[in-house]
Amino acid sequence: MKTVTRILVVVSLCMFLVSGCWDRREVNDMAIVIAMAMDKEPDGRYRLSIQVPLVSSLGAQSGGGGGTSGDKSYYVDSAVGRTIRDANGLIQARMSREIYYSHHRMIVIGEELAKDGMSDVLDIVARFPENRLTAYIVMTKGKGIELLTAQPQFERFSGEAMRELVKMGGITVSLKDVAQMLGTPGVDAILPVLAAVDSHPKGKSKEIEATGVGLFRQDKLVAIAKPKELLGLRLFQRDFTPFSVVVSLNKHERLTISLSKGRANIKPVIKKGHIHFKIDLYASAVVVENQSNLDLEEEKNIRMLQAKLVEQINSGVKHMMQTIQQKQSDFIGLGIALSRNYPREWRDRYRNRWNEELPKITYEIRSKVNMANFGQTTKNITQGEDDYE
Numbered sequence: 001m002k003t004v005t006r007i008l009v010v011v012s013l014c015m016f017l018v019s020g021c022w023d024r025r026e027v028n029d030m031a032i033v034i035a036m037a038m039d040k041e042p043d044g045r046y047r048l049s050i051q052v053p054l055v056s057s058l059g060a061q062s063g064g065g066g067g068t069s070g071d072k073s074y075y076v077d078s079a080v081g082r083t084i085r086d087a088n089g090l091i092q093a094r095m096s097r098e099i100y101y102s103h104h105r106m107i108v109i110g111e112e113l114a115k116d117g118m119s120d121v122l123d124i125v126a127r128f129p130e131n132r133l134t135a136y137i138v139m140t141k142g143k144g145i146e147l148l149t150a151q152p153q154f155e156r157f158s159g160e161a162m163r164e165l166v167k168m169g170g171i172t173v174s175l176k177d178v179a180q181m182l183g184t185p186g187v188d189a190i191l192p193v194l195a196a197v198d199s200h201p202k203g204k205s206k207e208i209e210a211t212g213v214g215l216f217r218q219d220k221l222v223a224i225a226k227p228k229e230l231l232g233l234r235l236f237q238r239d240f241t242p243f244s245v246v247v248s249l250n251k252h253e254r255l256t257i258s259l260s261k262g263r264a265n266i267k268p269v270i271k272k273g274h275i276h277f278k279i280d281l282y283a284s285a286v287v288v289e290n291q292s293n294l295d296l297e298e299e300k301n302i303r304m305l306q307a308k309l310v311e312q313i314n315s316g317v318k319h320m321m322q323t324i325q326q327k328q329s330d331f332i333g334l335g336i337a338l339s340r341n342y343p344r345e346w347r348d349r350y351r352n353r354w355n356e357e358l359p360k361i362t363y364e365i366r367s368k369v370n371m372a373n374f375g376q377t378t379k380n381i382t383q384g385e386d387d388y389e
Helices: 001-019 084-093 111-116 118-126 157-168 173-181 299-327 332-341 343-360
Strands: 031-034 035-040 046-053 074-081 099-100 106-108 135-141 192-196 206-217 220-225 243-248 254-271 274-291 362-373
Touching: 031 084, 035 099, 035 111, 035 118, 035 157, 046 084, 074 084, 084 099, 084 118, 106 111, 106 157, 111 206, 118 173, 135 157, 135 173, 157 192, 157 206, 157 243, 206 299, 220 254, 220 299, 243 362, 254 299, 254 332, 274 332, 299 343, 299 362, 332 343
Parallel strands: 031 099, 035 106, 106 135, 135 192, 274 362
Antiparallel strands: 035 046, 046 074, 192 206, 206 220, 243 254, 254 274
16 A cells, blocks of 8 residues: 555646646747848938748638738748847737747848947847847848748748748858858958849749849948859868850850869969969869760860860969959958968058958969769760761
8 A cells, every 4th residue: 555655646746747738839839930131221320121921821822922811832921120139029019910930941032231330239139038040141232131022933931042042043141151251360251142033924923033142341231243243252161062154166166065163273372561362263064065076085175175165264263363352341251261371471561450461462373174974975966977978
């Protein structure tokens, strides 16, 4: 009897320690944010916009956005406040569900906010309890809310379309990456630039398109580089993503070359107080399209093609270096390379005025291209083979 009593007492005590799901969050009580956008208003206040799926409409086939009607698959809401947190509170005040940020994957910065400086708003974003430092961050010309209200056809939500586009674009920047770039002397931030554009042929939908890369000095936007100007920048990315270039032989003949591998090595040299950078580039190339009479079985043609690729790569990197000097924005981390090789000089002389030092540097570019593959044929298949006659 005593044993049974003891067991009952122990079980009773354990029941008091089990508190149950007192802090549970029901899905029906949450507004799960997919993407968020932040803009600067003309009066200096901040606009926060959020994109939330409408669970009851996720089974519908039609797209949607910017409203609460039953045939829409997502809802976009925004508010203006003195701070981002203040604007978040205004949205929450008129929303029947708790705004939940743990699943958001995209942050959009409007152009005016990027020009004014993004450090303050990124600080408040990072302080959201459920915020993801791995969320991708992009900017757009104009208002960030325009990307949230776009209606792409391949994805239900523009936030998801933006995420996939950034992953394929080769230049991915997360909130953590931006924090590191802004907090590290010797490198400036970059952000992919996306835009909401009309579909082709023009219809009711708005598609998301990558239009360039925003270049920053410290935390302020100084220029937007167009896609054709990014050949040099792509070779300096930590994770190389293959991309294609067109090599013209003459007015009518051209080849499309895919750079399947690439890397860059930056070596600084200081002589008599002057900084000189030796930039070595390595790339592996594959011919993916041949609209010429060039026979790639011949060694002289391969060497000629390699020379043209080297010339094009060098030209792209030279243009990039000129942009770095003109805009005084070190978005490839020349300063980091200098600090690693000359830590004392960096600390005593260059660290606090590196952006002002950029126009004075000199550099040399050396490229090496390996033609790794020509496809299944070395000639354009429409050109006849004499051996077959």
